[in-house]
Amino acid sequence: MSNTAVELTRQEREAELDLDQLKQLVGLVDYDEERDPFPVTGWDAIVFVVGNATQTAHYYQSAWGMELVGYSGPEHGNRDHKAFVLKSGSIRFVVKGAVSPDSPLIAHHTAHGDGVVDISLEVPDVDKCIARAKAAGATVLQEPETVSDEHGSVRTAAIATYGETRHTLVQRVNVAGDGSVYTGVYLPGYVARSSAFVKREGAPKRLFQALDHIVGNVELGKMDEWVGFYNRVMGFVNMAEFVGDDIATEYSALMSKVVANGNHRVKFPLNEPAIAKKKSQIDEYLEFYTGPGAQHLALATNDILRTVDELRTEDVEFLDTPDAYYDDPEMRARIGQVRVPIEELKKRKILVDRDEDGYLLQIFTKPLGDRPTVFFEIIERHGSLGFGKGNFKALFESIEREQDKRGNL
Numbered sequence: 001m002s003n004t005a006v007e008l009t010r011q012e013r014e015a016e017l018d019l020d021q022l023k024q025l026v027g028l029v030d031y032d033e034e035r036d037p038f039p040v041t042g043w044d045a046i047v048f049v050v051g052n053a054t055q056t057a058h059y060y061q062s063a064w065g066m067e068l069v070g071y072s073g074p075e076h077g078n079r080d081h082k083a084f085v086l087k088s089g090s091i092r093f094v095v096k097g098a099v100s101p102d103s104p105l106i107a108h109h110t111a112h113g114d115g116v117v118d119i120s121l122e123v124p125d126v127d128k129c130i131a132r133a134k135a136a137g138a139t140v141l142q143e144p145e146t147v148s149d150e151h152g153s154v155r156t157a158a159i160a161t162y163g164e165t166r167h168t169l170v171q172r173v174n175v176a177g178d179g180s181v182y183t184g185v186y187l188p189g190y191v192a193r194s195s196a197f198v199k200r201e202g203a204p205k206r207l208f209q210a211l212d213h214i215v216g217n218v219e220l221g222k223m224d225e226w227v228g229f230y231n232r233v234m235g236f237v238n239m240a241e242f243v244g245d246d247i248a249t250e251y252s253a254l255m256s257k258v259v260a261n262g263n264h265r266v267k268f269p270l271n272e273p274a275i276a277k278k279k280s281q282i283d284e285y286l287e288f289y290t291g292p293g294a295q296h297l298a299l300a301t302n303d304i305l306r307t308v309d310e311l312r313t314e315d316v317e318f319l320d321t322p323d324a325y326y327d328d329p330e331m332r333a334r335i336g337q338v339r340v341p342i343e344e345l346k347k348r349k350i351l352v353d354r355d356e357d358g359y360l361l362q363i364f365t366k367p368l369g370d371r372p373t374v375f376f377e378i379i380e381r382h383g384s385l386g387f388g389k390g391n392f393k394a395l396f397e398s399i400e401r402e403q404d405k406r407g408n409l
């Protein structure tokens, strides 16, 4: 199989990322897109439905250093909801909240609380992907359609994934067959919008550059079904695999498998609860999200120390890690040399893991909203293409302490 060198997407070029940096940040690899029956270029947008998009858009600017770039709402003919488009590096978040009491977003929010409704992917050929999806038995939620405005044309379609989550497929290049590129801020219906918000003096340009992976939580016994869906329908490949004792504590357990698209920009670990003495964190999620959904988004940074310091200043709360984790000689021996002294990680409660390819630094926030559901991970990769397997036990014990405080263990 011939490998085609992977190129930067427009979003990545606009964010001034370079290819070598991105290979390090998210583990990007070369692959043959021509032979892929369902080629995926990368992430297009992560769409959240929240209880109050106006205020959430402010939170992502003030706490997470994101930039407001676009908007859709009643002032521009969208009477159903307000939607704010925010960027950080190559990542685009779209935050939606109902305006009309009849908006379908209300039922979604009532059922799930704040959460991810759409993991939208950029593809080079929407029709090719949908033909494949149909042949492989996927549920098509929206047939391919072209929408245009003065900035050009975009072709979209959507397929269903776990729970009420969807993948909208977005083609921004060559929709008219003439090589043209859509140049609007997001999609037709959105207008450019900036914000008067001013960052604190000395704050970095951004706190994260790219999206590394999104974890999906599914019901007991459904993990292999969804791994099969991504293999069969979207041609995703299996990466690492964690089962049984790998990620069990005394009380709770889960199973996890990871699939990725051809160039590895898009990585989906899929979790299901495993039988254990007490309620697994996955069970808690499924109860409070009322079903399967996106559990965490891993945001890639090239300076996790600085990012964590900035986020703590904004009162973003992280899971705690006991000092014993850092003082354990076995752990120190396994980790070896990393780019900063272990003391610097200990101060910030940043976890570290090493495998045969290198190491990674990571930390997890507490749930972002009111329900114990969606949260973020901050990750800094140095060669490792793993997901912090060596940290799962320490991490889950920390999650259990929080679950116990909530009365959900």
Ligand SMILES: [Fe+2]
Pocket (backbone or CB within 6 Å): 213, 215, 296, 298, 377, 387
């Ligand atoms: Fe993760």
